[in-house]
Amino acid sequence: MQTLIQQVLNALQLGSVYALIALGYTMVYGIIRLINFAHGDIFMVSTYVAFFIGTALMSHALRLPGIVAFGLTMAAAMMVTALLAVLIERFAYKPLRQAPRVSAVITALGVGLFLENFTLATIGPDPRFLPRFFSVQTFTVGGVAFSNIQIIIIAVSAAVMLLLDTIVRRTMVGMAMRAVSWDKSTAPLMGVPVDSIISITFAIGASIAAVGGTLFGMVYTVDPYMGIRIGWWAFISAVVGGIGNIRGAMVGGYILGFVEIFTPVILPASTYRDFVAFSMLLLLLIFRPYGILGRPVAQKV
Amino acid sequence: MKRFIVLIGLVMAMGMLVTACQPKGPETIKIGLNAELTGGVPVVGASCKNGAELAVEEVNNAGGLEVGGKKYKIELLIEDNEDKAESAAAAAQKLNAAGVLLMIGPNASRNAIPAAEVAEANKMPMISPWSTNPKTTIDAATGQPKKYVMRACFIDDFQGVVAAKFAINELGAKKPAVLYDVASEYNKGIAEIFKRTMEENGIPVVAFETYTTGDKDFSAQLTKIIQAGADVLFLPNYYTEVPLQVQQAHKLGFKGVIFGSDSWGAAELIDLCGAACEGYFFTTHYATDIATPKAQAFIKAYEAKYGKTPDDVAALTYDAFGLAFQAIQAAGKIDREAVNQALHNISRYEGVTGVMQFKGTGDPIKSAVVLQIKGGKFVYYTTAQP
Structure with missing residues (x-):
């Protein structure tokens, strides 16, 4: 029982990160029907931004309290990453908006490769840790060990997801996003500035990835290739939840977190993890291609 | 017409000029280096390159290598294998096509094994400084030693036994656990030998858990290990992953001793791990604090050139070059077959x-040392004889 609760905590920590990244995939898909395969690498860049800003803020000269440095780092990472995503959208995706969809997907893959190799060339391949904003404290309650960092990750992720859900459902910007997603040709007739809304969507998706990146960097190492595998898993999360559906991406992220943790618990080796995840994706695509929370869309002819 | 004759004359004259300038034999000896400059273990590649450049520079500064009464400069051709099996084989092909006399590297066994296949097929002598997996020098088809592949380090059969005996005798292990990368030849090989040796000594391994290269979350496996009541944890994994594993084990409440293998021996391990790895042990190739005069000279030269202490990869690469130079001189000619024989x-x-x-095989017999991490340094603990 203790082990089970322990593993659930482990899965929640990992699932939170997947969910945050899956949101970026799902939002961009929802609004321009593009699978932004560069998103995993945007997440990687955000973690590097957090690494550099965090290291500068935590240097001894400043003597900032950990919580302040953590907040500032996350805010700065969100802003820089949002700017990067908007630039990518403007220069790489916007010229292709009328092109066949496969061209845009290939461009997205290319942007991802560019980000990986640019980081590799400029920063180098060595893995790094973010500085310690908080000293790690481990608590043991009834045989279950958890750390303050783990609680922070799970809580901050949940808060950000709640905030996003509110923005999309309750504000004018959210309404405009939903309008563009619903019908891109009618929305401008109602006075919705489509281009700005698309940029805002990219910015929000990237800043949520940056929240994930900062949290991720506090427990795991940062390296130029980290975005590939995590990006794939987040993409599967988005598809499992129903791509284009924001609540679906959150659910999908946690499901994939559970798959990753519980595969080595139930099956004999961790090697089956990718097998389980991709089989789930395949089965879902066959029997419920619109995902768990998505709704089937009738193709317009 | 006249112009045409002049043109032909000119072409012929130039042709003669070129023939006249052609050397009788190569002026330099080309040695290829196949190293992990990028990818999962960049420090290994960097140390290997440093060790190689130091070895070559020393020979070239002394006027070159004397072979058959003539001095040759050494030309080092460096290829990045990106720490990928397929790139390692491609890099070996590229070096072979460039006409190197022999190839040093790759280091990680997951790269050295495929590269060794290429070397063997092309009759190109190869010395791996750091690959400890037995398969590197063994022909998979026949089970016989490969003819063109050697290494400068001991093999995992020995290292796995040393690690297991150390755990029994020095750590008093009763319930050992292992977490290893199942997708990497080195990690897998040494983990299996460790397990076998433990069982031969009547101590069952209580948890034998796996992950895949590039993973960053080990909480599921570590939770199982802790649940199994492990008292020592063996991590025969690369220095980039060990800090994450140690930190996550601590966060989940693991209190026992953690120890590893020679893949820990990079200074970056201490940078990444911080105080978390303090007091832990690993088996490796040499210790800087019990160095012989020859080793001290090397350490001094290395520190002067790069401003840091050489790790085991740098030292083994330097030795691989030493072996190569001695063999080239003994062969007395620049010829792959003769050098391989030598x-x-x-x-x-x-x-x-x-x-x-x-x-008679490409595997040297040499002793291993156990180092302890103490005060942010690798400190000599004990020596294990073969």
């Missing part, structure tokens, strides 16, 4: 990582 004729070589003895 390499296999070496029965004893005193390198900076200790004395190596060869008994």
